Amino acid sequence: MNSMREIRHSIKYNAVMNMILTSSSVIFPLITVPYVSRVLNPAGIGAVSFAQSIVSYFSLVALLGIQTYGVRACSQVRDDEKELSKVVEELIVILGMSTTIVFICYIVAILFVPRFSDDKPIFYIFGIALWLASFGVEWFYQAIEQYGYITIRNIVIKIIGLVLMLIFVRDVHDYTFYGGIVVFTGYGANILNILRLWKLIKFCPLNELNIKRHLRPMRYFFISSISSGMYVQSDIVILGFIASNSVVGIYQLVSKIKSMLMMAINSVVNVMLPRLSYYAVNDKRQYKNLLTKNIAFVLLFASAGIAVASLNGAAIIDILGGVQYRGAITPLLLILPALLFASINTVLSQYLISSGREKQYAIVNFVGLLTSIIYCLTFIPLFGASGAALSSSLCEFTALIVRCVLSKEFISRIISRIQIWQAPLSAVISGMITYYSTVTWIPNNSFMHILVTCIIFSLLYTIALLLMRENITMAVLKRIVRK
Structure with missing residues (x-):
């Protein structure tokens, strides 16, 4: 068994690897989404998105919150290889039992729920994802900070998925093939995880395991995982029951754009949780510094x-979807505020998880689920896809308020070190100047429109941040000057 210390890297290395992974997660959709959107049309895309959202609900129950709990539990014992192996095996056994029960319920739902039975083939295909999601042990690789392996593995799978998509998705009737490829690109790498796990973990006899010790601390992770996962997907699920597959397809494009932007924003932040869990126990000063930097990023x-x-x-809509998706422009604008709220929510969630406040973490996610259902049932019947986008932003904002209240003691200790208004104000000013200075002459070509706008905005934004002496920007400038 390889030494865990030998394969662990620095935060900078992990951040770079995660940024490469995130870049691939943005680049590949930029290739596949325009192609698939035009081939399958909104109805085909909507059918796949609805099935994917439904199976994610079942998967949340099967995972029992272990995708988050596992990172913390493994991070805390990662220096003890024998104990780490035991923890991993215990969590896998728990997942085996829970996934079996959930899969049976999933099959029953396909057979007896009319909305599901209308598209049985696509739901059966996504049933495979239930098993792959449960046994991917991604939480273990995150805990031991194997971001190099995670990055290479995901990029290879994405390339294979891209080739399969170009070969098998050729007309509007191929949406079942597309569903299978989505499952492969999303979960196929988990098979490699399991195969590689045998080299890193030394499994012990079942009678030496202590499964019960995880059940109590897992309960809050279970509640919060289901709650957060459901409120993230509730807009598409409720929209799928109320509206047609075509409307779901239009909104799915909006949701995918939001996801790509979120991945880009959180590319650095997401690698911090294992190190935060470690610092929470071993180095309180580094713990506070790391969380403060996360908020600034x-x-x-x-x-x-x-x-x-x-x-x-x-x-963006023209490039990724084409004329069939023009109805996605307004929903896209309405969902954008959720980017900021959700990103800050991610950091505050890291604080609650890494500091052992699972109960508060569960409470805020449960509140998020309830408010999401209320917002969706209120606005989706009135405004369709736009109502779903508005609900998403309102839900993230409500969750942010609750998280701030629950984290007020910590926030009060670091608030003096956080520059809250510099970056948002710089972005508003730079955005307004960019818009009014280009509105009369900017190219009609969508690619050129984005290129010109990004160049002008980036220059103005950098200048504004320097004038307001934003900490990260000033630190980068000083490093450049020294060189």
Whole structure:
């Protein structure tokens, strides 16, 4: 068994690897989404998206919150290889039992729920994802900070998925093939995880395991995982029951754009949880510094992302979807505020998880689920896809307020070190100047529109941040000057 210390890398290395992974997660959709959107049309895309959202609900129950709990549990014992192996095996046994029960319920639902039985083939295909999601042990690789392996593995799978998509998705009737490829690209790498796990973990006899010790601490992760996962997907699920597959397909494009932007914004933040869990026990000063930096990164990149997407909303929709998806422009603008709220929510969730406040973490996610259902049932019947987008932004904002209240003691200790208004204000000012200075002459070509707008905004945004002496920007400038 390889030494865990030998395969562990620095935060900078992990951040670079995660940024490469995130870049691939943005680049590949930029290739596949325009192609698939035009081949399958909104109805085909909507059918796949609805099935994917439904199976994610079942998967959340099967996972029992282990995708988050596992990172913390493994991070805390990662220096003890024998104990780490035991923890991993215990969690896999728990997943085996839960997934079996959930899969039976899933098959029953396909057979007896009319909305599901209308598209049985696509739902059966996504049933495979239930098993792959449960046994991918991604939480283990995150805990031991194997971001190099995670990055290479995912990029290879994405390339294979791209080739399969170009070969098998050729007309509007191929949406079942597309569903299978979505399952492969999303979960196929998990098979490699399991195969590689045998080299890193030494499994022990079942009678030496202590499964019960995980059940109590897992309960809050279970509640929060189901709640957060359901409220993230509730807009598409409720829209799928109320509206047609075509409307779901239009909104799915909006949701995919939001996801790509979120991945880009959180590319650095997401690698911090294992190290935060470690620092929470071993180094309180580093723990506080790391969380403060996370908030600063989020404010800087989320503000820029919202501004750029707002300036180029119509152009982005034209490139990724085409004329059939023009109805997605308004929903896209309405969902953009969720980027900032959700990114800050991610950081505050890291604080609650890494500091052992699972109960508060569960409470905020449960509140998020309830408010999401209320918002969706209120606005979707009135405004369709636009109502779903508005609900998403309102839900993330409500969850942010609750998280701030629950984290007020921690926030009060670091608030003096956080520059709250510099990045958002710089983005607003730069965005307005960019819009009014280009509105009369900017090219009609969508690619050129985005290119010109991004260049001008980036220059103005950098200048504004320097004038306001934003910490990260000033630190980068000083490093450049020294060199």
